[in-house]
Amino acid sequence: MKSANNDKKETNDDASKLIDARINDLGDWRGKTLARVRALIKQAEPEVIEEWKWRGVPVWSHAGIICTGETYKNYVKLTFAKGAALDDPSGLFNSSLDGNTRRAIDIHEIDKINEKALQAFVRAAAALNKSKAKKGGKDISLAG
DSSP states (O other), X not given: OOOHXXXXXXXXXXXXXXXXXXXXXXXXXXXXXXHHHHHHHHHXXXXXXXXXXXXXXXXXXXXXXXXXXXXXSSOEEEEETTGGXXXXXXXXXXXXXXXXXXXXXXXXXXXOOOHHHHHHHXXXXXXXXXXXXXXXXXXXXXXX
């Protein structure tokens, strides 16, 4: 019989393989960009869990969703689930600015990623998730 921890590990491994496949299938600048932001996310929050949701969206979570990584024809979109609650002194958020909760970063082929600021966002989002989890908030990323 598998433990809950083994189930989570297998789910994370499966999602990681699906994300690997997406990166390889793209085979262009979008795949390279998605691979780069993925590496930055994992460096910033080593305990991050990779998930595959909503019919093919890479998701990075820790005590809740940190961000998603969607790919479109002309850009890669990183949507931070609680982005409106995060400070943005570097002005990275350039999409979904009117929402009450989410904020996004659209990365185009010619854009240079502000790696330091992106990693600060990831750490801040994970810290926000952890603080809400400690207060008894529901962790929706682990819901069945």
